[in-house]
Amino acid sequence: MRKVLVIDGHPDPTKERLIHALATAYRTAAEEAGHEVRTATLAVLDLAPLRSRAEWETGTLPEGIAAVQADLLWADHLVLLFPLWLGDMPALTKALLEQILRPGFAFGEDRGRLRPRLGGRSARLIVTMGMPAAIYRLWYAGHAIKVLRRSICGLVGIRPVRATVIGSIERTGTAERALRHMARLGRRAR
Template sequence: MTRRLAILQGHPDPSAERFGRALAAAYARGAARGGHETRTVDVATLDFSPLRTRREFEEGTPPDDIRRAQETLAWADHWAIFYPLWFGDAPALFKAFVEQAFRPGFALRYRPSGLPEGLLKGKSARLVVTMGMPAFVYQWFFLAHGLRNLKRNVLSYSGVSPVRATLIGSAKALDEATAQRWLAALEELGRQAN
C-alpha cells in the first residue's frame, strides 16, 4: 500500500555530513523503493522566530515557512522525525519549530474542560534520535525524558499514534560497518513506511 510520508529533519546544522541527515536520506531512498510519496521539511532552512507569549502561540499567525511545513505534515499519513540529542533533549531550533507548528487549530483544540483534543488523528510517526551517549544510558539512567516529552506532550496530545522510536547511541563513535547497518535499517523502515 502506497503511503504519503513526511520526513522532518530537525538537525539545526544544514551541513550534509551530519549522520542524522544520512539516516534521513536512507529513509527517503527506502520510501522511494517502496513506492511511497515523500516530502521533506528541513528545520535548518526555515525562516521563523521562536514564540515568546502564550497569546502568540494561541492566536498568532504562523510564519509562511511554518504554514508550508504544516501543510506537509497534514498531507502525510506517516512522519519520520530525525533529530540529534543535545543536552538530553531536542535542539532548541527544533523545539522552537515544534512550538510554532503544533499550535491550536492545527495540532489541537481546547475543549471547554481545558483538555486538548488532538486534530492529527490517523497519523503515525517514527522518531529517529542520534546521541553521543549509549542509547541504553539515555533510556535507563535519564529515562529518555526529552523523547518522552515529544511523544506524550506533543504527538499524543495531537492525536498521532502510534509513535515509535529508534535511538542510535554513541553516534560519533560508530565504526563504518555499524554506521552502514544503521543506514540499511533506516532504508528498510522507509521502504515499509514505518
C-alpha cells in the first residue's frame, strides 16, 4: 500500500469545480483500496506569490505550507490536480509550488551542485481544460505538463511523473468519465 498526498490545486473554493470532485474521487478510491491518503487544498490556504529570490530562499512560510511540506515528506506518491488557465497552471497553483518547494526543503546545494531532496517519490498530474486534450497536446505541446515534469519535479527528484489530461470538460459525459477514471487511478494509487 502506498502513502499518497493529493493536492487539489484549483484556486476557486466553489464546490462545483470539477477539480474538487476529481480530487475527492481519487482520494476516496485510494482509501477504499487501503492506501493512506492525505490532502491539501489550495483554495483554503492563505498564500501570496513570492516576490523576490530572497523571499523564496529565506522568507517566512505562510501558514499551512509547513504542514503540506511534512505531508510531502511522508508521501511516496504525489497527485496534483489543476485546471488549465491561459495555457498553463493558475498563478496561485504555481505560487503554491513555489512556497512548498523552497531551497533547503526540496533541494539543496552540495559542493556547488544542486541536489534533489525528494527522490523516491512518483507523481501524477491531472489537468482539466475546456479545449479538447488533443489540441492542448498539439498546439500548446503540453506546456504546463512539460514544465512540471522536467523543471519542477525533475529539479527536486520526483520521478516518474505521469500525466492525465482531461479535455472538453463541458461536453456531456466528460465529467462522469473523468470521475470513473479518477477512481481507477486512486485504487491503484497511480
